[in-house]
Amino acid sequence: MSRPVGTGEWVDLSQLMYEGMPRALPESQVCVTPQYVETGPPESAVRITHLTLSTHVGTHVDAALHFLPGGKSIDEYPVDAFTGPGVVVDARRDGVVPVTRAEIEAMDLDVREGDIVFFCFGYGRRFGTPAYRDHPYLGDGVADWLVERGVSMVGVDTTTPDLGGAHRPPDYPYPVHMTLLPRDILIVEHLGPRLEELVGRRVEINAVPLPIRGGDGAPAPVIARVLEEETP
Template sequence: MALVDVSHQLWPGMPKIPILPEVERHQVARIADGAPLNISAITLALHVGTHIDAPAHAVDGAKTIDELPIERFAGTGVVAKVDRKPGEEITVDDVLAGGPAPRRGEFLLVATGWSERFLSPDYADHPSLSPDLAAWCVEQGVPFVGVDMITPDLPVHRRGEGFDYPVHRTLLGAEVLIAENLTDLEGLGGRRVHVHAYPLAIRGGDAGPARVVVDTDLPDGETR
């Protein structure tokens, strides 16, 4: 197996959407203080770092992350490498030019290179998926879309009055899962891969922090 970890680590003070609380790590017990074991705890909003959005994130009453079968989080997929600037939309043509066309049932990972800006304020000003691309993913039977940006929708400061998260609503409304804040996808651009994206099964969770790993060695019979 040739595994590539495409998820960010978690640490106190890491970048996040401003409305979310800070990531904090608490030491509950220390061997140095006489405890038999080291034990720590974290405070973490479910939409910080690499995570997977459940349908309940955008659709009230829809499935939560723990209600999705484990099979939804692994499968063959394609990595489309695209080159767009802040505020520009990523289109169907961009995806098809950037890698193999996803077959029905295959995941789509969109590699923009934005993860290189993760520690910079520039990370918040990114391209976005066009609503037409989101609708196309639904029509094509793509069950999972991953991006190396903070969101597939428009950046916060570029949203007009009444903005209603059209990409989230289109994808999650059709139970197409969304992975956000992926990293190191660019080197995989243009390839067909196998994706393992397992979130924590948080009961009632509208998302789950995830360790997302890509396997570049495809099983026999699958092609790049």
């Protein structure tokens, strides 16, 4: 069966990469170092930029290996695992407020087997600000609900779909990661501000990451467009 195809403008759902961008660990600082080399045609200036970064800064995809020893690395997933139809859930709210299973069920969402589900908390526009770290998250039972519907990928416009690092109790179990990744349901984090343009819509999504051999995750330029069936 062929997948539905989107139409119209592709919307860039990625965050811009830059030095000093938000990161989970201090040692994950991004470094962008240009170098000019003595080659090329006359009157040119051949520039090569050296990029140093963690696989989990900026808009990126988590592979199972990120949490599970022996889990799949990012290069072991077929490319089709990163693309396909999906839905953008309007979960906009302020602060460390969970989305509950009861809330999701009451939305009567059109989530189909194999869908990619992106949750828009409205935090993509807060990227790089102090408020970005105190973000909403997926509460108890939401990951199970997603598994029950057979989704293929889950994404958020925050640092993580789990409770943010500054608010976790000791021995926090990471319920979203530990429910989704063992089932090879991929996780996308740090989606950008344009996700808000697609809330409530069915979309075609392309989140193909860098194919890093043995990678526990990888940066991904995520794009999406409204599906034809949704276009008037």
